[in-house]
Amino acid sequence: MSSGMPTKVPPPVTAFYTPGARPPLSGAPPLPSALVLGNWPETDKVPPTDSAEVQAWMKELNGYDIPDLSPTVDGSCGADPAAAADAANRGWWTCGGWTRDTDIVACPDKLTWGVSTVNILMSSSLAPINQYFRNLLTYLDEKDLSATFFVVGSRVISRPAILIQEYMSGHEISVHTWSHRPLTTLTNEQIVAELGWTRKAIKTVLGVTPTTMRPPYGDIDDRVRAISLAMGMVPIMWTRTPDGGKFDTNDWRVAGGIVNGTESFDTFQQILTNATSLDTGFIVLQHDLFEITVDLARGYTLDAALRHQPKFNLQSIGECLKFPPGNLYLETNQNQTFPYRNQSNGGGVDVSGDGTIDTKSGDGGTTNPDTANPSGGAMASGPVAMSAALVTLINFIAMKVTAVAIALTGIQLAAAHGDHGRLHKRQTPPTTVVRTDSTAIPPLASISSGMPLKPEPTFVNTHAPGSTPPIPGAPVLPAELSRVGYPAPDKIPPTDSPEVKEWLKELEGFHIPDLRPTKGAECDMDPEAAADAANRGWWTCGGHTRSTDVTNCPNKLQWGVSFDDGPAPHTFSDFYCRRLLQKLKELDVRATFFVVGSRLLDRPGMVIDQYMNGHEVSIHTWSHTPLTTLTNEQIVAELGWSRKIIKAVLGVTPTTMRPPRGDIDDRVRAISLAMGLLPILWTATPDGGKFDTFDWRVVNGDFAGDESFRVFQEILNKASTFNTGIITLQHDLFEATVDLAVGYTLDAAINHNPKFSLEPIGSCLNIPSTNLYWETNKNTSFPVRNHTVDITGDGKADFDSTSGAVATRITLLASLPLMALALFATLL
CATH class of the missing domain: 3.20.20.370 (Glycoside hydrolase/deacetylase)
Structure with a gap:
């Protein structure tokens, strides 16, 4: 049994329960009517606290002694030494196993x-x-x-x-x-x-x-x-x-x-x-x-x-x-x-x-x-x-x-791990046989959320610290990543760290719109924000963009190839992600990889491979949380920590980013641009459709591979009528999405009549590869800065956009409206 084992044929469903059915529990009410999806909070996110429901539930605490303990940093001992030192007094189970008589442990x-x-x-x-x-x-x-x-x-x-x-x-x-x-x-x-x-x-x-x-x-x-x-x-x-x-x-x-x-x-x-x-x-x-x-x-x-x-x-x-x-x-x-x-x-x-x-x-x-x-009397309160x-x-x-x-009294079976920001696990496949040919592409219709895995090869890392990257003037690869001091993976980083406080200084002198965070990355989760989407420039609702957004390639029949959400956080990803790199090499195609910062903690070698093979690396935040839902400080933390870890792994700092789920508005744009990061989205049609291949829906079980491929073919057919090129949404986080790319979508674009030119996004925009990273950037107009750049967040300037590792002060003050007019041209 391993992380890549094939799955089995499921048993038939043996029982269905309709509303009104009687439970086996004596005195229990019958099953209610079928659940109606209505005004529930967003999944996988802490619910907002300003709802009428929460305000009503808060009354249940009235009369009880709730200890005045500050929240911990991230629930771990190492990240909160002060709380850990006081764990016995706090009764903190995480640090030391401290319990109270009210805890059931056995x-x-x-x-x-x-x-x-x-x-x-x-x-x-x-x-x-x-x-x-x-x-x-x-x-x-x-x-x-x-x-x-x-x-x-x-x-x-x-x-x-x-x-x-x-x-x-x-x-x-x-x-x-x-x-x-x-x-x-x-x-x-x-x-x-x-x-x-x-x-x-x-x-x-x-x-x-x-x-x-x-x-x-x-x-x-x-x-x-x-x-x-x-x-x-x-x-x-x-x-x-x-x-x-x-x-x-x-x-x-x-x-x-x-x-x-x-x-x-x-x-x-x-x-x-x-x-x-x-x-x-x-x-x-x-x-x-x-x-x-x-x-x-x-x-x-x-x-x-x-x-x-x-x-x-x-x-x-x-x-x-x-x-x-x-x-x-x-x-x-x-x-x-x-x-x-x-x-x-x-x-x-x-x-x-x-x-x-x-x-x-x-x-x-x-x-x-x-x-x-x-009893009719007042209830007792407190411990x-x-x-x-x-x-x-x-x-x-x-x-x-x-x-x-x-600590000696009990054992229980429990699953204490959530979905980790959409890090889903492949499950039920159509067959129980592991593929023996590691290069064979499965039949299109069999690419599914539960497809069997290929055998795992031996991985040899050939890119040692000190290796010279293909980017002219780029520094050599740094020493191996030290994982000490980074925030917890898949969680929004805390905003009270010295690093975040330093990065917040990068917003000084820029106009950051005073927009409140949205209540969710979907229109129906925040009707008020959705009604004001055009004014907010909220791309999620209506596809509203600004001139600073990159949404397509300028030339007809260009495809800006990109992959989101990697590097995959499990061992087997080494295999299928390298198959993608091998396929791109065979086609002589380069791509842009939007990487989630916290996932570099486990898989830095994967991003090194991408970078050293000439692909472009860009920022996709730290925890993959929709950015419009966050505070200004949290957005800075998401971008800053991602920027820092990429710098630590590759020695270079991207000048571009993609917001998770494309969730961006004028506030997120302003913060991103102030931090020297140009937002890159994907192409949308005038009727509101987006060039999303839906490969992620294959992983989720909504689509089979052939359905996703039909969507992609429709994208190509529409794109061939455009006067500009396109950028699509694809993913390299799962084996099913990689198989779709390696076996079908990439070849379909190359073999399409008329033929598409496949390029990384920076290349299709005619941006010199050096300008995609701070250390090699020769553009003195972007990234726009009003102080020296402190990527590490230690309070000391690391470099500016033209001097590599030598810090000199940049005085390119700009307001966002002026930047919006001139930015795209000056980046070239």
């Missing part, structure tokens, strides 16, 4: 395994995931096992049917936040939004509201605990040993290509060995996000526990804790002490966030003022109330758990 009975899985669910377009999730559910049913599924709210609205099948099969459902962000990094309002929207999504789909939750990555402290408990959710973690070891199977590392199946299973066997010496049961970290992790569970870890001597008793977490099943949901809860409420006359819960009470403990989904807070309430809920009468004892 099953009380020896040799009991509380089986759970963090169920990320994936996005709505990833059809193949239905199949391997059902493989897992089928296995659990065959073995008469129940599990606890921790679900991410924004995936619930994308995959409600999967959640329904888990619930209706008798498994337990719990909250795992909306966007899978480390909760200690968020504000109180953001934590409430994360938990509240997830709670609402589950209630909308299932008709019940969980009374438990798991923090992503296990990242919890006293502030997060207090908010969770005030909202009626008990935190559930997994087992740790006294020496700091975690009961983590490392199955997620198999999917990431870091370890293989044997190594992951060896880790699990060691967990079982350790567990037999405990006086309690255990909870383990396992995942159902990838087919590989499901296969490890079905074929190895679960069977190993069932066959182990002494034998383990596998139960869902609620069952192993001896919770009455009904107490896991507010609607069926008969515990009159927890969840405790103080925000309304009757103590009910406003799950919908509309300002009115919809659910009360034990009401089966109906509102009954007489059943809430039956004493929390501890008392939890003890009553879980019957831990003889088990007040200390930090050490808790």
